[in-house]
Amino acid sequence: MTMEPRRLDASEWDTWYRALEWAFGGLAESPEERGLWRELTEYDRTLAQWDGDRVVGSIGAFSLGLSVPGGAVVPTAGVTMVGVAATHRRQGILRELMRRALEDYREGDEPLAALTASEAGIYGRFGFGVATRSVAVDIDTARVTLNVPPGTDAVRLRVEEPGAELDRCEALYAGLVGGRPGMLERRPGWEKVALLDPPQDREGTSEMRLVLAERDGELVGYARYALKPDWAGGLPDGTVLVRDLDAVEPAAYAALLRFFLGTDLMGTVALRNRPEDDALLHMVSDIRRCRPRLMDRLYLRPVDVGAALAARTYLTDVDVVLAVTDDFCPWNEGRWRLSGGAKGAVCERTNDPVDLAVHVRALGTAYLGGPSLSGLAAAGLAQELRPGALTATATAFLSPVAPWLPHGF
Structure with missing residues (x-):
């Protein structure tokens, strides 16, 4: 061309x-x-x-x-x-x-570029690494019960049209963004994506609905969902398809899950995009009956290594010289000193001796605090050059909560 x-x-x-x-x-x-x-x-x-x-x-x-x-x-x-x-x-x-x-x-x-991949094998050659994963479950409502936390019974639920109380739902979501890496700040217009529900795309499901969870008049959770009725041998065996589920407290989350598991004529509750450390994995009585599957989700790559690494904080104090390999964005190649901790970090060019050699794809994968740099080193994407540097750096990069992309773009 x-x-x-x-x-x-x-x-x-x-x-x-x-x-x-x-x-x-x-x-x-x-x-x-x-x-x-x-x-x-x-x-x-x-x-x-x-x-x-x-x-x-x-x-x-x-x-x-x-x-x-x-x-x-x-x-x-x-x-x-x-x-x-x-x-x-x-x-x-x-x-x-x-x-x-x-x-x-x-x-x-x-500093960053991100994408979701229709085919997983395409983007590694351009320096993108899998930074978040999601869990999909199909909960068998006949064989799985929930262990709910105290206060669940005090949460009031009501069902509305999917766009009802949109400002309140968006405010709740916005309050969650800073607490989990990988979440997207929803800028004007993006609140409409979750409301898309064209009939031609429903594949046998009902129109979408919204359930709100409130405590003393305050919104503490919400979920959008659809029903897919089915009958097996004359017996009801439908599916609840949960599209979005956000909650600010464990009791609200449990109340929403319990609502779905108790829906009449439904044998399965399907959730297709939950965090790796999602609370439901610990609430259900039988995880095997939920058939959990792990999927790649957000692919990430530093566009500017120095600015990207300086934009986040670190779980423990870190002072390491990284030799970065990036053959697709050569401006990132070379030595970078990363120093910082829980209050902030700086990352600047240096000529000091290298502690850890790392491919830019490994930095993208580990950046949000999910997959460990130690595992990436075992795959050949990082190499320790100073004893102890890999463990210290891998620990610093970790996040207390699993990174998660709540919706695509």
């Missing part, structure tokens, strides 16, 4: 988006969904590769805020709308688009 990718113009949106729909299987999205993504598209952050009047490659970005260990919300490029036409594979289009995009993010002072 000789033509350079160029910024998307608003007049080209329909052509560009239809090409993306084909890249992801060809099914046209509902007018509601297309309308929302048109509204959220940042045209100056979207690159399209054209072959004549056809879009053959694309990469976009959303301006996101990502919670990191310590509670700060860090400007992050949310990489999205990535695709290459089947007719133009293996011509270097994706590599060129990604290179241009990462250079733009660096110029825009975004």
